[in-house]
Amino acid sequence: MGRGLRRQVPALVLVGIALVAALGGTVYAAAKIDGKTIKVKSLPGNRLAMGSVPGNRLKRGAIQGSQLAPGSITGIQIDASTLGIVPGATWAQSAQDAETALNAVNAETAKSVNGYKAGCKSGTVLFAGACWQSKPSASALSAPAAAASCASAGGELPEVLSLAAFSQRPGVEMAEEEWTGDATNIAGPDTYAVLTVTPSGVVKSAASTATKKFRCVIPLLG
Numbered sequence: 001m002g003r004g005l006r007r008q009v010p011a012l013v014l015v016g017i018a019l020v021a022a023l024g025g026t027v028y029a030a031a032k033i034d035g036k037t038i039k040v041k042s043l044p045g046n047r048l049a050m051g052s053v054p055g056n057r058l059k060r061g062a063i064q065g066s067q068l069a070p071g072s073i074t075g076i077q078i079d080a081s082t083l084g085i086v087p088g089a090t091w092a093q094s095a096q097d098a099e100t101a102l103n104a105v106n107a108e109t110a111k112s113v114n115g116y117k118a119g120c121k122s123g124t125v126l127f128a129g130a131c132w133q134s135k136p137s138a139s140a141l142s143a144p145a146a147a148a149s150c151a152s153a154g155g156e157l158p159e160v161l162s163l164a165a166f167s168q169r170p171g172v173e174m175a176e177e178e179w180t181g182d183a184t185n186i187a188g189p190d191t192y193a194v195l196t197v198t199p200s201g202v203v204k205s206a207a208s209t210a211t212k213k214f215r216c217v218i219p220l221l222g
């Protein structure tokens with residue numbers, strides 16, 4: 001029996017040594033293996049836990065756009081300052097440039113729109129989206145004659161409320177009463193009154209056959 005025990009002792013010693021070696025190897029591996037000792041591409045992506053790699057640990061350009069799932073990135077995650085002008089925005093920029101040009105006073109060299117220069121000719125000022133003659137006419141005419149004169153210049157007599165507003169702009173030179181394009185008190189054929197505006201913006205009326213000074217409103221494009 002003693003001989004059998006002596007035979008078992010070396011076996012137990014070997015088992016103990018193997019167990020210590022196994023445990024020691026596990027501890028050694030746990031202590032020595034870190035991210036730096038992992039070879040490139042040795043771990044597939046499906047072996048990584050969700051959220052285990054933060055974005056600041058990724059190299060710039062490491063993930064290409066073709067590798068992203070559709071809809072995985074929204075506008076919240078995009079830095080707008082890194083984006084260039086998209087094709088549609090080019091037209092919007094052109095529209096903004098045109099609007100800036102239209103708002104320029106006496107913009108004789110403004111941007112062109114559909115091949116036409118947008119601006120006001122000399123002697124006119126931009127107001128309410130059109131070019132208004134900066135001074136009243138040199139001579140007084142009847143209302144029909146005044147309307148015909150404006151038509152020959154490619155414009156028309158102003159509306160009464162627009163002329164009243166224009167008369168209050170700083171530096172505007174007004175005649176005692178100026179014709180508008182609004183008629184009132186029609187009594188019969190060629191018998192009617194036309195509204196007028198004074199320098200203070202007061203609206204009056206006069207017979208169409210009376211003679212008054214006037215100014216024309218010409219379209220912006222010319």
